[in-house]
Amino acid sequence: MNRSIEIFSHSSSRLSTYKVLRNTYLLLSITVAFSATVATVSSLCQLPFLGAIPTLIGFYTLLFLVNYLSDKKSGILATFALTGFMGYAIAPLISIMLAVNSSSIILALSGTAMVFFCCSIYSLKTNRNLSFLSSVLISGSIALLICTISNMILNMSALSMTISIMFIIFSSVAIIWEINNIIFGGEKNYIRATVSLYVSIYNIFSSFLGIFGGIKK
Numbered sequence: 001m002n003r004s005i006e007i008f009s010h011s012s013s014r015l016s017t018y019k020v021l022r023n024t025y026l027l028l029s030i031t032v033a034f035s036a037t038v039a040t041v042s043s044l045c046q047l048p049f050l051g052a053i054p055t056l057i058g059f060y061t062l063l064f065l066v067n068y069l070s071d072k073k074s075g076i077l078a079t080f081a082l083t084g085f086m087g088y089a090i091a092p093l094i095s096i097m098l099a100v101n102s103s104s105i106i107l108a109l110s111g112t113a114m115v116f117f118c119c120s121i122y123s124l125k126t127n128r129n130l131s132f133l134s135s136v137l138i139s140g141s142i143a144l145l146i147c148t149i150s151n152m153i154l155n156m157s158a159l160s161m162t163i164s165i166m167f168i169i170f171s172s173v174a175i176i177w178e179i180n181n182i183i184f185g186g187e188k189n190y191i192r193a194t195v196s197l198y199v200s201i202y203n204i205f206s207s208f209l210g211i212f213g214g215i216k217k
Helices: 002-045 052-068 074-100 103-125 133-154 157-183 190-216
Strands: none
Touching: 002 074, 002 157, 002 190, 052 074, 052 190, 074 103, 074 190, 103 157, 103 190, 133 157, 157 190
16 A cells, blocks of 8 residues: 555656646747747847846846746746846847857857757756756856956956856756756746746857857957
8 A cells, every 4th residue: 555655656746747847848948939039029120238237137126026926827927028038138249240240140059959958868868866066056156256257357358258168067057957956856846947947048048159259250
């Protein structure tokens, strides 16, 4: 009897994990497409640039709203608001790349897709619990913050390139950790998981744009 209950509980847990993964990938694909559409339309229409401070304020405000509403259906609308806003925020950079070298956008998209695919496959295939990566991400975020502040002062192209590479590595680890966290039951909310993966994808794409754009200059 106890064995039957244990098997049933394990099956229910696997089913719940599969549901979170499925909903996460579905919502992620839709929001990425929506964000890309907003970015394309904003770029073609040459809408005004927000600036760094308004972008940060808007991002963290909407991120707080998503987390606050993540257990409600309205959390999905907040997710679209966040991803649409970030699509609008990156539009000026895309406009610059289109004017300077449009191939850098294709390279950035291809690189981002490849990184996400590889990280997803690794996360889904490994049987290890990678929860220890959370401490790696904390250390990495501190290192990135220090490097970013330093580059604001020094404004060195080599340092900018290094920061872009660091962001790609950091975001790749974040993707692996997040998917692994879903698989092992640490994350059961697909809205929070979607936003976490979206932010990582966004950072990888913008970093690739910086790298390929810098190389072509």
